Amino acid sequence: MSLVRERRHQNPLTLSIPPPHYHGIIPIAPSPSSFSSSSSDSSSPIQTLNDLEKLTILGQGTDGTVYKTRHRRTTALYALKLIRSDLSITTLEADILKRIESSFIVKCYAVFADSSDLCFVMELMEKGSLQDALLARHVFPEQVISTLANRILQGLRHLQEMRIVHGDIKPSNLLINENGEVKIADFGASRVVTGGDYGSSGTCAYMSPERVDPEKWGFEEVGFAGDVWSLGVVVLECYLGRYPLTKVGDKPDWAALVCAICCNEEVENPVSGSLEFRDFVGRCLEKDWRKRGTVKELLHHPFAKNR
Numbered sequence: 409m410s411l412v413r414e415r416r417h418q419n420p421l422t423l424s425i426p427p428p429h430y431h432g433i434i435p436i437a438p439s440p441s442s443f444s445s446s447s448s449d450s451s452s453p454i455q456t457l458n459d460l461e462k463l464t465i466l467g468q469g470t471d472g473t474v475y476k477t478r479h480r481r482t483t484a485l486y487a488l489k490l491i492r493s494d495l496s497i498t499t500l501e502a503d504i505l506k507r508i509e510s511s512f513i514v515k516c517y518a519v520f521a522d523s524s525d526l527c528f529v530m531e532l533m534e535k536g537s538l539q540d541a542l543l544a545r546h547v548f549p550e551q552v553i554s555t556l557a558n559r560i561l562q563g564l565r566h567l568q569e570m571r572i573v574h575g576d577i578k579p580s581n582l583l584i585n586e587n588g589e590v591k592i593a594d595f596g597a598s599r600v601v602t603g604g605d606y607g608s609s610g611t612c613a614y615m616s617p618e619r620v621d622p623e624k625w626g627f628e629e630v631g632f633a634g635d636v637w638s639l640g641v642v643v644l645e646c647y648l649g650r651y652p653l654t655k656v657g658d659k660p661d662w663a664a665l666v667c668a669i670c671c672n673e674e675v676e677n678p679v680s681g682s683l684e685f686r687d688f689v690g691r692c693l694e695k696d697w698r699k700r701g702t703v704k705e706l707l708h709h710p711f712a713k714n715r
């Protein structure tokens with residue numbers, strides 16, 4: 409998990425794009441020197457890393473490992489993410505995570521840092537990521553996708569209220585808990601916006617046209633519309649059971665992705681889908697961000713509104 413995603417070489421569809429265009433962005437992080445080595449609420453049961461006992465490895469990211477852990481005294485279970493990375497980059501994520509309180513976003517209880525690692529103590533999401541679920545199940549029925557879309561939109565609404573653009577909504581950053589509830593995770597590509605443009609960190613396959621080619625689509629957008637586009641890609645991927653913007657068999661390299669995102673006239677919307685589903689996908693995957701559905705609008709859309 410890092411701000412710049414070039415190292416996501418394990419997954420052919422998680423390609424990054426050339427140098428960013430930063431305009432009007434306030435990085436959330438303090439400078440590395442001002443980052444405290446331990447950041448845990450004094451009322452939290454987790455005061456030091458020694459309070460946690462590692463049980464198993466839950467997964468491996470680009471820059472570190474996620475462990476299942478147990479609090480020695482309370483026996484409560486947590487996920488512990490250890491990241492070996494440039495602290496100036498990862499403190500961005502730490503600072504964002506600590507501020508967020510929402511049942512639609514994976515909770516971060518504490519952040520610890522030593523000389524080379526950042527350690528995030530997080531809510532344990534027992535069922536892994538939506539990516540894992542897609543690999544196991546392949547496709548989801550519309551009703552499940554509708555609930556998922558609603559939860560992601562509610563998470564995005566919370567982030568927007570905090571002026572945070574997630575910047576990397578994709579199946580592997582959507583985690584599932586014991587109750588089957590999906591929550592947004594991984595703020596390695598996030599930004600607080602004050603207007604103007606946003607950076608181009610994130611994962612190319614899920615990036616909106618205005619992020620991939622800002623000159624063509626204009627610089628004014630603050631980035632929230634980019635998260636809506638990514639949601640549209642995820643929704644379509646859950647329905648089709650494959651990455652939806654390139655054709656089956658296409659080599660998913662950077663050029664093919666840029667072409668699929670920016671050049672093709674319209675994203676192919678499956679005729680087998682219900683009218684509501686197709687309209688929702690169309691509103692998310694509107695190429696022109698000025699015409700794309702907003703989070704507020706889509707929360708009232710017949711496909712995604714709470715039933």
Ligand SMILES: Nc1ncnc2c1ncn2[C@@H]1O[C@H](COP(=O)(O)OP(=O)(O)OP(=O)(O)O)[C@@H](O)[C@H]1O
Pocket residue numbers: 409410416466467468469470471472473474487489514530531532533534536537540580581583593594
């Ligand atoms: N809070 C959590 N609870 C349970 N499992 C988790 C949690 N956070 C991450 N994981 C699992 O650990 C794995 C690695 O997560 P991590 O966020 O480090 O990397 P990633 O997002 O998969 O990839 P990248 O590092 O390229 O962003 C994921 O596949 C996920 O299934």
